[in-house]
Amino acid sequence: MSSVSEGRFTSSFVPSITRTARRTTLLTGDGVRIEAVYTPCTPGSAAGVDGGSAGTAIVVAHGFTGSVDRPAVRRAAEVFSQRAAVITFSFRGHGRSGGRSTVGDREVLDLAAAVAWARSLGHRRIVTVGFSMGGSVVLRHAALYTAQDVPDPVGTDSTAGAGRVGRRAGAHAGRTEAHTDAVVSVSAPARWYYRGTAPMRRLHWVVTRPAGRIVGRYGFRTRIDRKDWDPVPLSPVEAVPLIAPAPLLIVHGDQDPYFPLDHPRMLAEAARGTAELWLERGMGHAENAADESLLTRIADWTASA
Template sequence: MSSVSEGRFRTSSVPLITRGALRTTLPTDDGVLIEAVYEPCTADADAGGEAGDAGTAIVVAHGFTGSADRPAVRRAAEVFSQRAAVVTFSFRGHGRSGGRSTVGDREVLDLAAAVAWARSLGHRRIVTAGFSMGGSVVLRHGALYTAPGAEGEAEGRTEAHGEAHADAVVSVSSPARWYYRGTAPMRRLHWMVTRPTGRVVGRYGFRTRIDRNDWDPVPLSPAEAAGLIAPAPLLIVHGDQDPYFPLDHPRMLADAAGGAAGLWLEHGMGHAENAADETLLTRIADWAMDPVTP
């Protein structure tokens, strides 16, 4: 889950669609249509290369109430595109995508569609980078969608998942467990998600359409998922000033990974993509290109 409001967004100089970018609509496995944007690596362009080569693509999963066009997501895409091609998309119920938000449950299908699209464009290596709600989604996706022939596959994987798997995972500002209400911002989020009046506020105040149904069944928790991602590299990033999820959340995720995950606790950082500055985003992009295991 993410924040009810990510606060004032830093301005971004990134055009809505950069040269060589593609915007499309992707169908998910359950029939929801989501908007997605592909941007080629700017380093390739500067060197005279062609977009859509067989290199790395980073797929960015935004936080709750975000979208592919929010300034913080555009900023992340700009920084990441200096190292790799980038796919951004809007989760169901957000932006121009269809459906309603299930706040981290069926969103894994949206991410899978975006990853499969990146592979269809010729990228053989995919790194998923998620923030807050998106951070929990990339963890579950990494556990449920494994490479064809991989050992220790998570329960629920089918052969159809083969082209939708991630080769490395970055989770920023993710919760470790569901239904957390230990901070005031999270209590406000739960009010918005679970109450009719709250969902009206979500729709008209935050442009987020929220499903009224409870989870059934309750999805795999982020901590459980973190323990199933190896051998794919995993990086967990969290701010020590996060007002939504205190530091026991990233530590629980790292412990669940059994020492197979990198853990960055960022001094002075707040929550999710809006708190990730260019320096941190560049470090994440560098890790994505060359993961360093603990």
């Protein structure tokens, strides 16, 4: 799963906030076509009828094997649309999107294309909300795409081909227009290659073995890149310190079968007091375990962050 240099992405441009739902195809910086869906803010909702609170759009990044049409993703979009406009999309290798999944590496380019599309539709404030794999992607995306061109204190990073060589942002066209203003990471890992739970050992088999990738393709409708990461992307815990001053919310269930509680605690500690941590009692993993009450509270946080 080798990284490639980031390039320009394309998306349709609309000068003002649209009030109608639409489905489109975005082109990422490395040329992958990504399906995306725009859901306007619900008329008469608490956020008003002007496209959401101050023109806010929430961009939802699903977990591994998800897509825009999965019920859990649609449920999240419906709840979030009561507070803001919502963009959902299918990561590469998922749903009707092209390419192959790199399980969190080049997916940063997919999220960047979706965020930039939200801005092209007229939204002034963007909040990214990611689940599981998408949770790791929103963290790395926020660290790599910023509102200003500033020096990168870390040096190099493979990230999704973002070509992070001595710059945190602005090294390539499109970085600043694809930045996020606030971040919510739900059920995300803190570190790569974790195999400490049975579900994660099974997931590694699906990703790394030829037979597993066949299961992924036909059983989970997810096309997986057979190549290893080269180089290894910036890990979520390494990305977190680079996100401030953007507000960050970390959400994790205490019954998560994939990642135990040391993962969210590690992420929160890496934020050095700049992140809010919610440990949800009885919650399992990612969007499938996020009920309407939790989604509503997340939506409320995005409006006030």
